[in-house]
Amino acid sequence: MHDGSGRILVQNLSKNFGPVSAVRDLSFAVHPGVVTGFLGPNGSGKTTTLRMVLGLVNPTSGAATVNGVPFHRLRNPATVVGAVLEAQSFHPSRTARNHLRCYSAAMNVPDQQVDHALDLVGLSNAADRGAGGFSLGMRQRLALATALLGDPQVLILDEPANGLDPEGIAWLRGFLKSFAASGRTVLVSSHLLREMEHTVDHVVIVSRGQCVYNGDLDQLRAQQRSRVLVQAGDPTALVNGLQAAGLAVELVPDGRIAVTGSDSRSVAELALQAGVAVYGMQEEQVDLERLFFQLTSGQYVGGRFPPSGGPQPPGPGGWGPPGGGANPYEQHGGFGGGA
Numbered sequence: 001m002h003d004g005s006g007r008i009l010v011q012n013l014s015k016n017f018g019p020v021s022a023v024r025d026l027s028f029a030v031h032p033g034v035v036t037g038f039l040g041p042n043g044s045g046k047t048t049t050l051r052m053v054l055g056l057v058n059p060t061s062g063a064a065t066v067n068g069v070p071f072h073r074l075r076n077p078a079t080v081v082g083a084v085l086e087a088q089s090f091h092p093s094r095t096a097r098n099h100l101r102c103y104s105a106a107m108n109v110p111d112q113q114v115d116h117a118l119d120l121v122g123l124s125n126a127a128d129r130g131a132g133g134f135s136l137g138m139r140q141r142l143a144l145a146t147a148l149l150g151d152p153q154v155l156i157l158d159e160p161a162n163g164l165d166p167e168g169i170a171w172l173r174g175f176l177k178s179f180a181a182s183g184r185t186v187l188v189s190s191h192l193l194r195e196m197e198h199t200v201d202h203v204v205i206v207s208r209g210q211c212v213y214n215g216d217l218d219q220l221r222a223q224q225r226s227r228v229l230v231q232a233g234d235p236t237a238l239v240n241g242l243q244a245a246g247l248a249v250e251l252v253p254d255g256r257i258a259v260t261g262s263d264s265r266s267v268a269e270l271a272l273q274a275g276v277a278v279y280g281m282q283e284e285q286v287d288l289e290r291l292f293f294q295l296t297s298g299q300y301v302g303g304r305f306p307p308s309g310g311p312q313p314p315g316p317g318g319w320g321p322p323g324g325g326a327n328p329y330e331q332h333g334g335f336g337g338g339a
C-alpha cells in the first residue's frame, strides 16, 4: 500500500552498463508542492535515473520509491505517476483526440479525461487534427497530455523543453508551476540550467552520475555574488586586515585581492580600519550558468569537497565530487547527495 505522500525517494541508486558507471550512489528526495529540476550535462545519468524511478531499468544497487513503494508495486500507476521520457511517436494520421483515446482505454480512465487533458495542454483546437502535421512543440504537448490522462499526483518529464520555442518554454513553465502549486509533485530533467532557471524551485544537479548539488535554486542564486575584487594601495596590509576579520582572500593575477563571503561595504570598512587606500572595488557576479558548468565540469573531479554552506569559487582544489556528511534528503541542502 502506498503512502499517498507524492514523494519520490532515490536511495543510494547506482547503475552500471557493463564498464559504464551511468549512475553512482545517487540519493535525493522530491517533494510535492514545488518543481524540482534534475539537471546535468548530456550523459550524466538523468534518463537512466528516471527510468529506474519508473521501474524501466533495474538498478545495480540502491532503490527508488514513489509514495513509499517501488513503482512496480503501485496499483494503477497511471493515476499516481504521469511520465514523458522521450519524444513519443504518434500515428501520423491519427488525431490527437484518438491518440489519447487509445491510451485512456488502456489505462481504464473515463473518456472525458481526454478532452480535459487536451484542454490542460492547450491543444483543444487541434484535437481533431492528425498528429503527423503537428509541430515539435505540439507533439511535446500531446505527449504531456498522455501523461496527464490518469490525473496523476506525480509528473516526471525528461527534457520537456527540448526543441520548444520561447513561447512554448514560457507556457511549460506556467503549466509546471501551477501543477506543483496544486500540491502535486514535479520532477523535470534538463541539460540546460538557463532553460529551467525560472521554472524550478529546487534542484538536484548531477555530474557523471553523481550528485554535486541538492538544494534550493534561490540558495544557489544567492551565492552568485561570490567575490569582491579590490585594488588596494597596500595589498599585504589589507590581506592581513581581511584575514584577521575571518575572510577568505586570494590574490588574482592582475594584482587585485579577491574577497569571498563579504560585500563591498564591509570590505571598504575593513580597509579603512587597516588604513589602506582602496583604488577600486568590484562585486563579481557569477553567472548561474557558469556556476552550473563549474559544478558539472569533469575537470574538477578529484578535487576537494567544498565546505558546507554552498559553493565557493574554485580554489587550488577546485570543486570536488560529493563527499560524506551532507544529508541527501535535505530540503535546504548544499552539495553532495551521496550517503
Ligand SMILES: Nc1ncnc2c1ncn2[C@@H]1O[C@H](COP(=O)(O)OP(=O)(O)OP(=O)(O)O)[C@@H](O)[C@H]1O
Pocket (backbone or CB within 6 Å): 017, 020, 021, 022, 040, 041, 042, 043, 044, 045, 046, 047, 048, 049, 191
Ligand atoms: N542501455 C544502455 N547501455 C549502455 N550504456 C547506456 C545505456 N543507457 C545509458 N547509457 C550510458 O549511461 C550514461 C548516462 O546516460 P543517460 O542517458 O542516463 O544520461 P543523460 O544525463 O540522460 O544524458 P542525455 O541528456 O544525453 O540523455 C551515458 O554514458 C550513456 O551512454
